[in-house]
Amino acid sequence: MKKDNRVVMIGVLLSLSLIFAYIEMILPSFLPNPAFKIGLSQIPILLTLYLLDLKSATVVSTGKVLMMSLLFGYFLTYIFFVNIAGAIFSIIFIGLSQYLKFSIPMTSLMSSLGHNLGQFLVIGYTLGWNIALFYLPVIIVFSVLFGLIIGFISQSILTKIEKRI
Template sequence: MKRVQKLTLFAMLCALAIVFHYVESMVVIPLPVPGFRLGLANILSLIALYYFDARALFTIGIVRVLFASLLSGMLFATSFWLSLAGMLLSALTMTIARRCSCFSIYGVSVLGSAAHCVAQVMVVTWIYQQFFMQALLPILVALSIPTGLLIAMLADQVLKRLP
């Protein structure tokens, strides 16, 4: 693939990640777990990791969090720090899991989803000094398994169709 085509694809992944993140923040999932999201923008993160490299994954993640927070008017609010921490730990975990050849895209996605939950619980505990938030961690990690599998399935289907 030519350099201009790769740059265009990268820019499109960034733009779609911002849109998915922004739209998903407006959708409320009726679960008794506060702040639970499917993580649809992570489809694009997985695509970036498998199609490009870890640097693209981190770049798309940071651009997504920054611009989606700007669009929603929540830059440097609590939700921004939660998203940023979740994205950073998730991206780091997925990069390590990807380099370890024992995980498929499904395992990488589930590990990234679980890491995202862990980071968010750590940050919300630190910001509010409310340690009872850690009681939600087992529920969030359990929910990260089906969502991670769903995200991996969608990303895998897209990667199969890319040239």
């Protein structure tokens, strides 16, 4: 792919990811804790991973956290570091599942697991481990469930994109 095309694609997918993150923020949560999210903004990140490469997915993932923090005014505060830890761990887990040759839903699951693990580590370190541990069972179950759902959605989008070409 030409370099210009790559930059354009990253731009489009990053803004798509931002829109999804915003939609998720304003939607009323139906999960047991309002802090839990379905992870709709992971769909564009997974699309970037498969349409481009891991490097571009890293740009989209960290770019999303950066832009969201600038848009909603929490840049370089505590919550920003929690989010960026989630993004970094999610990318590490995506890289790991690429290395292990996992399928798309499984990669999505690993990504959501990594995201939650990163946030768990930062929250545990700063607010106390017993508080973070209280949420761990729920985090595991929900990241498996919604990671798979998001993975299947991305897979069906990717098959449709491939047929069009």
